[in-house]
Amino acid sequence: ASSEGRPARADVVIVGTGPAGAAVARILSEQRPDLMIIQFDAGPIVSDPPGAHVKNLSEGDRRTAQRRSEGPAPAASDISTDTLDGYASHDERIVRPGTHLLAEGYRQSGQDGLPALAFSTNVGGMGAHWTCACPRPGESERIAFLDDLDELLDEADRLLGVSAGLMADAPLAHEVRERLSRGLDHRRTRAVAPMPLAVREEPDGTLWWSGSDVVFGEATRKNPRHRLVAETVVTAVRTESGRVLGVRVTDRAAGESYEVDASIVVAAADAFRTPQLLWASGIRPPALGRYLNDQPQVVHAVKLRDVAPQSLGPAGGPIDVLSGVSWVPFTDAEPFHGQVMQLDASPVPYEGEILPGEVVGLGWFCTKDIRAEDRVEFDAAAVDEFGLPAMRVWYELTEQDRDSIERARRAIVDVGDLLGDAVFGEPLEFPPGASLHYQGTTRMGEVDDGTSVCDPDAQVWGITGLYVAGNGVIPTATACNPTLTTVALAVRAARAIAARADKTVLTEQTQDLSHA
Numbered sequence: 319a320s321s322e323g324r325p326a327r328a329d330v331v332i333v334g335t336g337p338a339g340a341a342v343a344r345i346l347s348e349q350r351p352d353l354m355i356i357q358f359d360a361g362p363i364v365s366d367p368p369g370a371h372v373k374n375l376s377e378g379d380r381r382t383a384q385r386r387s388e389g390p391a392p393a394a395s396d397i398s399t400d401t402l403d404g405y406a407s408h409d410e411r412i413v414r415p416g417t418h419l420l421a422e423g424y425r426q427s428g429q430d431g432l433p434a435l436a437f438s439t440n441v442g443g444m445g446a447h448w449t450c451a452c453p454r455p456g457e458s459e460r461i462a463f464l465d466d467l468d469e470l471l472d473e474a475d476r477l478l479g480v481s482a483g484l485m486a487d488a489p490l491a492h493e494v495r496e497r498l499s500r501g502l503d504h505r506r507t508r509a510v511a512p513m514p515l516a517v518r519e520e521p522d523g524t525l526w527w528s529g530s531d532v533v534f535g536e537a538t539r540k541n542p543r544h545r546l547v548a549e550t551v552v553t554a555v556r557t558e559s560g561r562v563l564g565v566r567v568t569d570r571a572a573g574e575s576y577e578v579d580a581s582i583v584v585a586a587a588d589a590f591r592t593p594q595l596l597w598a599s600g601i602r603p604p605a606l607g608r609y610l611n612d613q614p615q616v617v618h619a620v621k622l623r624d625v626a627p628q629s630l631g632p633a634g635g636p637i638d639v640l641s642g643v644s645w646v647p648f649t650d651a652e653p654f655h656g657q658v659m660q661l662d663a664s665p666v667p668y669e670g671e672i673l674p675g676e677v678v679g680l681g682w683f684c685t686k687d688i689r690a691e692d693r694v695e696f697d698a699a700a701v702d703e704f705g706l707p708a709m710r711v712w713y714e715l716t717e718q719d720r721d722s723i724e725r726a727r728r729a730i731v732d733v734g735d736l737l738g739d740a741v742f743g744e745p746l747e748f749p750p751g752a753s754l755h756y757q758g759t760t761r762m763g764e765v766d767d768g769t770s771v772c773d774p775d776a777q778v779w780g781i782t783g784l785y786v787a788g789n790g791v792i793p794t795a796t797a798c799n800p801t802l803t804t805v806a807l808a809v810r811a812a813r814a815i816a817a818r819a820d821k822t823v824l825t826e827q828t829q830d831l832s833h834a
């Protein structure tokens with residue numbers, strides 16, 4: 319961008335365009351069309367509309383979009399392209415297409431660390447690459463001090479375009495669910511159900527997977543006062559006497575830095591880069607970067623027993639919609655989030671022919687034993703590829719975590735037995751970080767007692783006008799996929815901003831700003 323076209327001020331600056339940042343833009347566009355919003359992302363626009371899921375692209379375009387999301391050093395072009403891949407990988411540093419690993423600092427000596435810790439750097443964030451599973455948190459996963467949580471989750475369903483029923487009628491979905499229900503429901507407080515998925519069926523029968531484009535919606539795209547600025551890293555939030563003044567950013571293409579004034583900043587730059595930005599800005603509440611948790615994950619695959627050959631697809635045919643995705647919800651008594659889905663046969667070391675639909679993958683996520691000492695620290699003396707302080711991860715699985723992983727292994731074998739026969743023997747345990755569900759680093763709290771970073775509206779304690787959004791805000795130990803909850807919390811933050819923001823920027827100054 320030429321310096322002429324650069325924004326100088328806004329009412330609200332949003333950092334990051336993943337589902338969390340997109341949700342804030344959407345709610346503000348709907349409720350406060352008078353506010354001027356500038357939204358930055360460190361990464362490029364890789365899909366159309368901006369933020370769209372790469373699964374909606376043709377195969378060649380998809381791989382290009384994935385590589386462009388993988389930061390300054392993208393992975394080799396021949397790595398596998400399905401988001402369910404890696405199930406059978408024994409490689410310690412799993413990397414999913416569209417994501418890039420933290421190159422160093424992911425493990426301190428003698429610790430478990432987070433070897434699979436990854437990011438997406440593109441407009442849409444990980445929301446352009448995710449699996450779109452949107453389960454609701456249950457029982458102790460829920461945030462007890464938020465009375466409006468259910469209504470917020472309903473709103474998150476709307477923003478993400480979640481459909482409970484789509485693919486529930488896939489040919490084998492019924493059968494898989496029946497077997498699971500018969501074996502599990504009698505002893506559990508939450509029943510087996512189709513997985514709510516953020517996907518819609520187009521009139522021609524094709525599927526459109528939700529990314530940030532769906533969350534932004536027309537309300538944001540048509541908002542003349544919303545401006546999206548890609549390939550621009552926010553390097554500091556400027557504050558004075560506990561109030562936000564604006565941000566400092568670097569245009570990556572031009573290699574130039576400039577400032578934007580704003581009285582409200584929403585940092586939605588993921589669970590590592592949001593605390594990084596705050597820390598780099600000298601905003602360092604005691605809980606910042608702490609209570610870091612990732613969901614330990616075990617996976618298993620079974621070949622369905624006794625299914626009629628006519629319900630299976632032909633070998634080599636399309637396989638992803640045959641058995642849909644089934645959900646075994648988290649309960650306090652069985653504290654695992656289970657998803658059972660169609661598994662692409664290719665990464666599975668299985669001898670013999672597999673018909674489409676015949677093999678299902680089971681993924682069991684555990685809660686982490688949450689501790690203040692599991693944390694990301696930042697190094698004042700070293701910078702990362704975006705010029706921000708380098709990350710150092712301190713992370714250990716406790717005795718309780720090991721027990722929980724063991725229980726999950728037993729549980730997944732039992733559940734697999736309800737469906738069929740194990741494909742690759744024992745369940746596999748993924749390395750820490752592989753869940754891609756990093757939480758806790760900017761956690762929400764009811765009171766400012768040093769164990770949280772933000773208040774129930776997601777405003778950072780002690781900094782007027784600074785809000786945080788993203789999985790880092792979730793304070794509870796969850797096993798379910800976090801994005802729905804994260805979008806719900808971002809909605810709450812956006813509503814609080816909508817209710818308080820004064821109109822500070824003159825309308826005529828916004829006239830020349832079009833949606834980039």
Ligand code: FAD
Pocket residue numbers: 333334335336337338339340358359360361401414417438439440441442443444445446447448449450451452550551552553586587588589591592595754755787788789799800801802804
């Ligand atoms: P992100 O989507 O990570 O977006 C953060 C954005 O901030 C990025 O675009 C980044 O470029 C930008 N950014 C970072 N730093 C800066 C900076 N300093 N300045 C400017 N911009 C910055 N979740 C589920 O709930 N269900 C699933 O089924 C699921 N499956 C997944 C499968 C895969 C393969 C992956 C990769 C993720 C999956 N997830 C899933 C996780 C889900 O994608 C994330 O929970 C979600 O994207 C988080 O949204 P966010 O907006 O907080 O962060």
